[in-house]
Amino acid sequence: xxxNIKLVYRKEILDIIRDRRTVISMIVIPILIFPLIxxxxxxxxxxxxxKTKGELQKVAIVxxxxxxxxxxxxxxxxxxxxxxxxxVESAILDEEIDAAIVFPSDLQAxxxxxxxxxxxxxxxxxxxxxxxxxxxxxxxxxxxxxxIIESRLAVRGLQTNLAEPFQVEIRNVAxxxxxxxxxxxxxxxxxxxxxxxxxxxxxxxxxTAGEKERGTMETILVSPIPRWQLATGKFLTIFTTSVIAxxxxxxSMTATVAYSVSSGGALSDDIALKITPAAVAVIVLMMIPTAxxxxxILMSISLAAxxxxxxxxxxxxxxxxxxxxxMVSIIPGIELNLILSVIPFVNISLCLKEAIxxxxxxxxxxxxxxxxxxxxxxxxxxxxxxxERESVLFSN
Amino acid sequence: xxxxxxxxxxxGDKKRGQVIAVNNVSFKVMAGEIxxxxxxxxxxxxxxxxxxxxxxxxxxxxxxxxxxDVVGEPEKAKARLGFLTGSTGLYGRLKAxxxxxxxxxxxxxxSKEASVRAGRLMEILDLSEFAETRCDKLSTGNKQKVSVARxxxxxxxxxxxxxxxxxxxxxxxxxxVQFINSEKGRGKAIIFSTHVMHEAEKxxxxxxxxxxxxxxAIGTPAELKERTAAAxxxxxxxxxxxxxxxxx
Ligand SMILES: Nc1ncnc2c1ncn2[C@@H]1O[C@H](COP(=O)(O)OP(=O)(O)O)[C@@H](O)[C@H]1O
Ligand SMILES: [Mg+2]
Numbered sequence: 001x002x003x004n005i006k007l008v009y010r011k012e013i014l015d016i017i018r019d020r021r022t023v024i025s026m027i028v029i030p031i032l033i034f035p036l037i038x039x040x041x042x043x044x045x046x047x048x049x050x051k052t053k054g055e056l057q058k059v060a061i062v063x064x065x066x067x068x069x070x071x072x073x074x075x076x077x078x079x080x081x082x083x084x085x086x087x088v089e090s091a092i093l094d095e096e097i098d099a100a101i102v103f104p105s106d107l108q109a110x111x112x113x114x115x116x117x118x119x120x121x122x123x124x125x126x127x128x129x130x131x132x133x134x135x136x137x138x139x140x141x142x143x144x145x146x147x148i149i150e151s152r153l154a155v156r157g158l159q160t161n162l163a164e165p166f167q168v169e170i171r172n173v174a175x176x177x178x179x180x181x182x183x184x185x186x187x188x189x190x191x192x193x194x195x196x197x198x199x200x201x202x203x204x205x206x207x208t209a210g211e212k213e214r215g216t217m218e219t220i221l222v223s224p225i226p227r228w229q230l231a232t233g234k235f236l237t238i239f240t241t242s243v244i245a246x247x248x249x250x251x252s253m254t255a256t257v258a259y260s261v262s263s264g265g266a267l268s269d270d271i272a273l274k275i276t277p278a279a280v281a282v283i284v285l286m287m288i289p290t291a292x293x294x295x296x297i298l299m300s301i302s303l304a305a306x307x308x309x310x311x312x313x314x315x316x317x318x319x320x321x322x323x324x325x326x327m328v329s330i331i332p333g334i335e336l337n338l339i340l341s342v343i344p345f346v347n348i349s350l351c352l353k354e355a356i357x358x359x360x361x362x363x364x365x366x367x368x369x370x371x372x373x374x375x376x377x378x379x380x381x382x383x384x385x386x387x388e389r390e391s392v393l394f395s396n
Numbered sequence: 397x398x399x400x401x402x403x404x405x406x407x408g409d410k411k412r413g414q415v416i417a418v419n420n421v422s423f424k425v426m427a428g429e430i431x432x433x434x435x436x437x438x439x440x441x442x443x444x445x446x447x448x449x450x451x452x453x454x455x456x457x458x459x460x461x462x463x464x465d466v467v468g469e470p471e472k473a474k475a476r477l478g479f480l481t482g483s484t485g486l487y488g489r490l491k492a493x494x495x496x497x498x499x500x501x502x503x504x505x506x507s508k509e510a511s512v513r514a515g516r517l518m519e520i521l522d523l524s525e526f527a528e529t530r531c532d533k534l535s536t537g538n539k540q541k542v543s544v545a546r547x548x549x550x551x552x553x554x555x556x557x558x559x560x561x562x563x564x565x566x567x568x569x570x571x572x573v574q575f576i577n578s579e580k581g582r583g584k585a586i587i588f589s590t591h592v593m594h595e596a597e598k599x600x601x602x603x604x605x606x607x608x609x610x611x612x613a614i615g616t617p618a619e620l621k622e623r624t625a626a627a628x629x630x631x632x633x634x635x636x637x638x639x640x641x642x643x644x
Contacts, residue, residue, distance in 0.1 A: 004502070011490070011498050018489040018530075215485030219546075222449050222484075223502040224474035390452050 004225040008233025009240075012207060016237065021202045026241045030195050030249040035256045037187070049128070057133035058083045060091065060100040066107035067144070074140050080133065092124050098133035099123040101141065111148070177274040181357055184275065189329040189352035192249055193345065196287060197294050197322050199245025201315055203238045204298035209311035217393060231387035235380060238299055242291035250283055275356060282355035282365065289372035290348050294322075296379030303386045306395050321345075329353040341367040344375055397585030398425035398448065398554055403457035405443050417443040419609035420457070425585045425602075427553075430576065432600035433589040434633065440609040441589035442481075445558045448587070449479045461554050475503065478552035480543055482562035488532030492523060495531055496545045503550035510549065517545040521571070537568035544575050555579060557588035561595065573599065597629040607637045 016022045058081050064071050074080050085091040088100035100122045104110065110117055119141065123134035149163050174182070211217040220230065257275050301318055305311035325345035328334055329352065336350045347368040354360070386392050405418040418440045425431040433441045446452045448459050450470035459466045464473040486495055493514055500510030518524045521541045526534060531542060540560075547555070557576065561569040576599060580586055590596050596603055597617045605613040605620070613620060613636050617629060624635035 007498075007501050011487075011494075014494070015487055015489050214488065215483045216487055218451065218481065219484040219486070220502075221451055222474060222477065222479040223499060224471045224477075224504075225502055226471055394446070394452065 001229060004229045005233045005236070008225070008230055009236050012233060012237035013240065016203050016206060016241065019202075019206065022206070022241060025198050025202050026245045027248060030199065030245045031252045033191060033195070034249060034253040037191070038184070038253075038256055039260065052128050053132050054079070055129065056081050057098040057129060057136065058096070059133055059137055060085050060088050060097050061103070062088060062100065063103040063105045063107065066103050066105055069147075070140070070144055073144060074137070077136060077140055080136055080140075088122055092122055092130065095127070098127070098130045099137055101137050180274055185353045185356040186330045186332075188253070188356060189349040190323075190326045192246060192283065192287065192352060193290070193322060193326040193349060195249045196242050196246045196291050197298075197319065200238050200242035200291065200295045200298050201319075203241040204295065205302045205305075205308055205311040205315065207234045207237060208299060208302040209305040210308045212305075212393070212395075213307040221393065227387055228384055231384045235295060235299060235383060238295040239291055242295050243287070246287045246291060247284070250280060250287075254280060276358065278360065279355040279358070282360065283352055285365075286348055286351055286369065286372070289369060289376045292376035293344070293372060293379055296376060296383045300379065300383045300386050303383070303392050325349065336361065336364045338364075338367065342371045344372065348372065397427045397462055398431070398556075398587055399423070399460040400444070400448065401458045401460075403444070403447055403454040403459055405440075405447060405452065406455050416609050418447070418454070421606070421609075421611045422457075423604050423611065423614060425587050427585050428580060428583045429601045430580050430586045430588065430599055432596040432603040433587060433606055434591070434593065434596050434603050435589070435606035436591060436637070439606045441606060442558055444606070445479075445481075445556050445587065445589060449477060449556050450474055475550070476553045478547040478550070478555045479557075480547045480555070480560050481558035482560060482564075483558075484543060486531040486534075486539055486542055486546075489530060491528050491530055492534065492538075492542045492545075493518070493527040495542055496549055499546040500549040505550070513549050513551075514545065517548055521545055536564065537571065540564055540568050541571055544572065548575075548579075553584060555584050555586040555588075557586065559589055559591070561590070561592070593629040593633055603629075605633065605636050612636055 056079060059074065060083055061067075061071060061074070064082070071082060074082060083097050085097060085100075088097070088102070091097045092100060102120050102122065104117060107117065121134055121137050121141070124130040150160050153160055153162060172179070211220070221227070254275065297318065298315060301314045302311040305314050322345055325343070326349045328346050329349045334340075334350065336347070336354060340350060341347050341364050351365060351368045354364075401422050402420050403418055403422070404416070404420050407415045407417055409415045421440075421444060423431070433444065435441050443452065447454050448461065448466060450466040450473055453467055461473040462476045464476070466473040487498075490498065493511075496514040496517060497507075497510040500513055501507065505513065515524075515527075518527055521544060523538060523541050523545065526538055531539065534542065555576075557572075560572050560576075564572065573595075576586060576588065588599070600617065602614065602616050603620060604611050613623070615623065617632075620636070621627070621629065621632045624632040626632035626635055
């Protein structure tokens with residue numbers, strides 16, 4: 001019995017590792033995805049941001065002559081270039097300029113009577129460049145305003161501080177590590193669940209519908225080994241690819257964290273990565289029943305299909321069934337409770353999230369592990385029953 | 397060696413409702429005998445052979461291989477069986493040698509024995525130079541040879557061949573036909589299905605004509621021709637199944 005299962009298992013493993021699709025979904029993507037999204041993506045975004053920020057932006061000043069010294073201040077800020085246009089709004093939309101500031105023509109007269117003057121800054125929020133230009137303009141104008149206040153106070157022989165009773169300073173007391181865990185805890189559960197699913201998916205389709213399509217299902221079914229042993233060998237193969245995909249992702253994640261810690265630990269000025277060994281242990285523990293569940297469900301779904309293509313169209317809706325509940329980790333404020341602990345995929349997603357954040361509730365962990373194991377056992381049973389059905393194996 | 401007793405198989409079909417694919421079919425095939433199952437497309441040949449190979453269960457009736465009930469002890473029955481059809485495929489990503497050895501091992505051979513037998517079969521079938529070639533890279537003829545080798549590696553006592561020459565060119569069909577004849581010489585009980593009349597006439601000791609699930613005649617090619625007063629098997633077949641259906 002064990003000999004047969006081992007025989008089938010070894011053949012299936014040999015077979016699928018010669019398939020490029022499996023290798024990509026089982027090995028390449030899981031290894032690359034974590035470093036890419038934690039280090040690669042932010043680095044890329046940061047460098048794009050810095051680049052845009054450093055670029056010279058074009059701004060227009062309406063009635064600039066009314067505010068003496070402002071144009072000089074803008075130009076000496078170094079990163080803004082003044083351009084003359086008639087209709088600033090359309091110029092912004094046409095991206096001829098990035099932002100504009102509008103002064104009233106009677107600025108000086110109204111300043112003299114201590115009127116409070118509204119000075120609009122126009123920009124296009126959908127453009128990064130425009131937003132940067134707006135911020136720079138605002139800084140320059142704020143300084144300019146400060147200058148006016150200071151000179152007014154000076155005329156009256158008063159101290160500058162008079163107009164500034166206090167300064168507000170906002171400080172984030174969360175450590176860089178805590179910030180890192182927070183970010184990771186939102187996305188990692190989702191990523192791991194999806195990788196576990198896609199790791200199993202191609203193998204499941206190849207070993208069931210793919211075999212029917214290529215005519216090997218009939219070949220293998222006439223061999224004298226019981227069908228359930230064949231089904232078990234196939235299930236174990238699918239499970240293996242799912243587990244390998246997940247474990248490689250976890251290893252890659254741990255390595256990325258270790259690397260980022262050794263290189264100063266910081267991804268940016270206020271985020272650092274940190275995942276504790278206990279969190280890794282919980283993730284590994286939870287992914288075993290989860291991978292079984294995915295494997296058995298995908299195997300059952302793909303068994304119902306006659307061709308690989310048909311299997312793909314059957315499994316895509318199931319992907320959505322997994323993706324949506326898995327995204328619960330991204331929604332802030334949802335915490336595990338007894339009911340959520342038995343909802344498939346939602347429970348795993350939240351459990352991984354809490355583990356990464358360092359919250360371990362043994363009760364929840366036990367319930368989630370047990371319920372997922374029960375669901376997996378049911379799915380394995382269904383997959384085996386389907387494997388015995390003529391109408392599933394031989395469709396006319 | 398091969399026997400069916402009143403087997404009947406009914407399929408539930410979405411469009412056609414209940415389809416009686418095989419209706420109360422009984423026959424026996426002895427050791428050293430080639431029995432041909434002759435019938436039009438859809439006559440029930442594949443279903444009959446699948447029941448014999450324990451791939452499907454009959455709704456009623458019994459089937460035996462070497463006296464073993466295929467429904468009661470499918471694994472034991474299949475251990476005596478070589479099964480080859482026009483549609484049984486190969487694992488494309490396995491090498492020819494791996495494919496053949498795998499089926500030897502599934503039949504209980506140890507690695508060493510499987511490798512010795514695979515080597516010998518590949519030599520007989522002129523496959524040795526392709527031993528390390530992946531099955532999906534082989535020509536149609538060589539693929540069929542690998543299929544023959546994987547069927548023969550356990551040296552089965554019973555052979556069930558469902559249209560084994562379908563889609564093959566002349567050379568590849570000849571390989572299969574030669575193999576059927578030589579296995580007959582080695583005392584195997586062979587049942588094979590076809591809708592090609594002259595192939596059946598040339599190869600078979602006895603022929604069973606199956607039509608719409610019913611076994612309507614059984615006998616040697618000579619007997620069938622005599623019974624219908626026909627000059628060749630084609631005419632005999634048309635005579636047996638009736639002119640109306642033979643026209644399409
Ligand atoms: N798996 C199946 N499901 C439903 N109907 C089937 C199935 N297999 C065969 N049939 C039907 O049973 C009849 C006999 O088919 P088959 O045994 O394949 O004939 P043959 O091999 O002689 O061409 C046909 O009408 C066919 O459509
Ligand atoms: Mg057929």
